[in-house]
Amino acid sequence: MMRGALSALRFVARPFGYLAFVVALAALSIAAKALGDRDELGYFTDRLARMIWRYPEITRRGVQMAWCVWAVAFVVAISPYDPLTSSSWDEVALGAAAMAVLWRRIVAGHRAER
Numbered sequence: 001m002m003r004g005a006l007s008a009l010r011f012v013a014r015p016f017g018y019l020a021f022v023v024a025l026a027a028l029s030i031a032a033k034a035l036g037d038r039d040e041l042g043y044f045t046d047r048l049a050r051m052i053w054r055y056p057e058i059t060r061r062g063v064q065m066a067w068c069v070w071a072v073a074f075v076v077a078i079s080p081y082d083p084l085t086s087s088s089w090d091e092v093a094l095g096a097a098a099m100a101v102l103w104r105r106i107v108a109g110h111r112a113e114r
Contacts, residue, residue, distance in 0.1 A: 015065050022062035025052055070098060 029049040035042025053059060077090045 015068075018062040018065040019069060022059070022066045025049065025059065025062070029053070070094065074098075 028045055032042055032046035032049050035045065037043050037046065074091070074094045077094055
């Protein structure tokens with residue numbers, strides 16, 4: 001009985017753990033950009049974030065979970081059951097976030113080819 005409950009709890013908690021990992025890694029990357037290389041903490045966070053992002057086997061599941069959460073939030077935002085029906089800014093914000101991520105990947109991909 002206890003083993004089944006623990007397995008069910010892991011099944012429910014694992015996606016939130018992946019999502020929390022990606023959010024923490026994004027915060028680490030943002031902190032590195034904000035602090036810059038001149039600050040010791042900025043230099044350290046930049047190296048740490050780049051080292052973690054370099055290994056896709058570590059970040060893949062978290063990024064997949066983040067995109068799944070984004071997709072669910074977008075579907076809810078465009079549905080008639082949207083909790084924020086008074087404005088369409090939630091759809092705009094979600095679309096802008098996706099475009100920013102995709103733009104960065106496209107631009108970074110072209111820079112790497114040079």
